[in-house]
Amino acid sequence: MSENIVVPTMAEMLAQGKQPEVLFWVGCSGSFDDRAKKITKAFVRILNRANVNFAVLGTEESCTGDPAKRAGNEFLFQMQAMMNIEVLNGYEVGKIVTACPHCFNTIKNEYPELGGKYDVMHHTEFLKSLLDDGRLTIEGGQFKGKRITFHDPCYLGRANNVYEAPRDLIQKLDAELVEMKRSRANGLCCGAGGAQMFKDAEPGNKEINIERTEDAMETKPDIIAAGCPFCNTMMTDGVKIKEKEGSVKVMDIAELIANAQDL
Amino acid sequence: MNYIDNILFAIILCIGIGYFAMNVKKLVRNIKLGNDVNRKDNPSARWKNMAMIALGQSKMIKRPIAGILHIIVYAGFIIINLEVLEIVIDGLFGTHRIFSFLGGLYGFLIGSFEILALLVLVAVIIFWARRNVIKLKRFWNSEMKGWPKNDGNIILYFEIVLMTLFLVMNATDTHFQASNSGNVISQFIAPLFSNYPESTLHIIERTAWWIHISGILVFLNYLYFSKHLHILLAFPNTYFADLNPKGELDNLESVTNEVKLMMDPTADPYAAPANPDAVPAKFGASDVEDLNWVQLLNAYTCTECGRCTSVCPANQTGKKLSPRKIMMDTRDRLEEVGKNIDANKGVFVPDNKSLLNDYITAEELWACTSCNACVEECPVNINPLSIIIDMRRYLVMEQSAAPMSLNAMMSNIENNGAPWQYNQQDRLNWKDEN
Numbered sequence: 040m041s042e043n044i045v046v047p048t049m050a051e052m053l054a055q056g057k058q059p060e061v062l063f064w065v066g067c068s069g070s071f072d073d074r075a076k077k078i079t080k081a082f083v084r085i086l087n088r089a090n091v092n093f094a095v096l097g098t099e100e101s102c103t104g105d106p107a108k109r110a111g112n113e114f115l116f117q118m119q120a121m122m123n124i125e126v127l128n129g130y131e132v133g134k135i136v137t138a139c140p141h142c143f144n145t146i147k148n149e150y151p152e153l154g155g156k157y158d159v160m161h162h163t164e165f166l167k168s169l170l171d172d173g174r175l176t177i178e179g180g181q182f183k184g185k186r187i188t189f190h191d192p193c194y195l196g197r198a199n200n201v202y203e204a205p206r207d208l209i210q211k212l213d214a215e216l217v218e219m220k221r222s223r224a225n226g227l228c229c230g231a232g233g234a235q236m237f238k239d240a241e242p243g244n245k246e247i248n249i250e251r252t253e254d255a256m257e258t259k260p261d262i263i264a265a266g267c268p269f270c271n272t273m274m275t276d277g278v279k280i281k282e283k284e285g286s287v288k289v290m291d292i293a294e295l296i297a298n299a300q301d302l
Numbered sequence: 303m304n305y306i307d308n309i310l311f312a313i314i315l316c317i318g319i320g321y322f323a324m325n326v327k328k329l330v331r332n333i334k335l336g337n338d339v340n341r342k343d344n345p346s347a348r349w350k351n352m353a354m355i356a357l358g359q360s361k362m363i364k365r366p367i368a369g370i371l372h373i374i375v376y377a378g379f380i381i382i383n384l385e386v387l388e389i390v391i392d393g394l395f396g397t398h399r400i401f402s403f404l405g406g407l408y409g410f411l412i413g414s415f416e417i418l419a420l421l422v423l424v425a426v427i428i429f430w431a432r433r434n435v436i437k438l439k440r441f442w443n444s445e446m447k448g449w450p451k452n453d454g455n456i457i458l459y460f461e462i463v464l465m466t467l468f469l470v471m472n473a474t475d476t477h478f479q480a481s482n483s484g485n486v487i488s489q490f491i492a493p494l495f496s497n498y499p500e501s502t503l504h505i506i507e508r509t510a511w512w513i514h515i516s517g518i519l520v521f522l523n524y525l526y527f528s529k530h531l532h533i534l535l536a537f538p539n540t541y542f543a544d545l546n547p548k549g550e551l552d553n554l555e556s557v558t559n560e561v562k563l564m565m566d567p568t569a570d571p572y573a574a575p576a577n578p579d580a581v582p583a584k585f586g587a588s589d590v591e592d593l594n595w596v597q598l599l600n601a602y603t604c605t606e607c608g609r610c611t612s613v614c615p616a617n618q619t620g621k622k623l624s625p626r627k628i629m630m631d632t633r634d635r636l637e638e639v640g641k642n643i644d645a646n647k648g649v650f651v652p653d654n655k656s657l658l659n660d661y662i663t664a665e666e667l668w669a670c671t672s673c674n675a676c677v678e679e680c681p682v683n684i685n686p687l688s689i690i691i692d693m694r695r696y697l698v699m700e701q702s703a704a705p706m707s708l709n710a711m712m713s714n715i716e717n718n719g720a721p722w723q724y725n726q727q728d729r730l731n732w733k734d735e736n
Binding site: 044046048065067069070071072076079080095097101102104106107108109110111112113114115117118119120121144147148149152153193194197198199200224225227228230231232233234235236237238239240241242243244245246248249250251272 | 349520546547548549550551553554557558560562564565568585586613615616618619620621622623660668669670671672673674675677678691693694695696697698699704705708710711712715716719721722724726727728729730731732733735
């Protein structure tokens, strides 16, 4: 499948004297994590299908600094931020889309003060805008009538008040969107934010991702939809521990849309 | 001879208000121990927040039962206190129910106060039952032992006594009952006293009046020592709350200056500092004076309702972190620092204690997922997360005391631009993988 995808880099674009309409910020998970790479490719296939003139930074991309900042290492964060901003400004980037809510939040909210001002969108918002502009059509395909519950990523929902774009996309699949008892602004964290992804949890009596997976399981879903590579990992682990991986899948919104069109 | 009452009243009033004013001054001084932060931008959004969230209680009703009961007590408190104006005038000038000349309107006003007083009584009793009989989990967390637990109940007892006195005062006021206007509730209490001679009734009425107004003054002065301070501070607290998206953490300016210097190829590393006497900035917070004044205002505003802790993913899964405890610890330490300053003629004498370790442990700080549930939940826009992050900053940048696995994550970012050990040169490999 990979041979079908077209992924231009900013450097290649510049060499051809071109400027893409949007930069796809892949992020560390999307670049390196085996599960998240599938999300990256699914999103690229949709971009290709919709003829979106995009590019990635490729080897010029580096961690936004989000986990360092949340861990308290402001130095490392600002070093990363300023290096990234230099690269982005060098390419005169105007619009950025990313499938990671942590990258999204950091670039959108914390880079401007350090000199990086861009129009930043989460991939669900971007896909919604493609849909609204008629550049993308979504059909239910294999997901018609399936019960799908959406887990709100903290850094998309509470942190930036984006609740509707992912839900609108799920509903376009003619799927049955079922809400967990805690959703939107009341959504429970998957347990990975604030640099927890990279450390063991403190002593307690339960893992947070199990608590959240139980919320999801209560809705009797066929699919748990996520919009964040970290949430995806945490929920996938939760489903495995509950031994439900045979009946419940954890999928990113981009994967749902790409798979529905057999991309 | 007749003036003794009035003079006594004036003295009590002056002591009550004077002592309160003194404590308010202390409160303001303590809050000003915090670092400066600009929260004066966008006044229209700030006024709107204050009107909606503090005055309008918009975030309280997210939990409808507590929300509605709270609105009753809150409305009762504000509206019944109009009556205090009459009490003060009567007390100072020896008049009796000076506003009764308003006639029907007066009856209407007192009537609504009486209805509210009854509603407040009912609400407060339900509140008491939620704490002590139903034992709602968030009122029984580990930080709610001792004073915080008693404080919660004392406030409720105060309200019960004040409301009862108000109704008894009206019920035993024979003139007021005879006028039969506005005694909507007290007319049902009056028969309880029907066997007493008028002189006894007058004594009961006067006693209730005196205890009522003294009680209000005592309650006013109780505020400073109590979580109940929120009835005043909720207003400035919502006004000065952060207006940025919740996901946005501040960028430390002291760090920006250092990083810019490091990345500037023309910078002279041997250059003499511009101001050789300047104390190098401390990164992050280990004690209350490292926090900003809004964070300290937050600490005094917290009413320990525990909504933050009840939605905290770490707390729900048995970790030690409780956002409410972060706020309570910050306030308790700030009070301790304030008392130290009072005892040492206005200068803080180091006491070998700090907010970090003596109050808040690293284990609590590292359990936070920065999910913002506590910030979203707080009915008065307190931000426990900002304190947690500032303290993590101190642990990491001043003490290099991050958990080992986080150190590994950070050195990966430093060395290869990703939290895991992958080469930056491999960032686009996914494109060609199957």
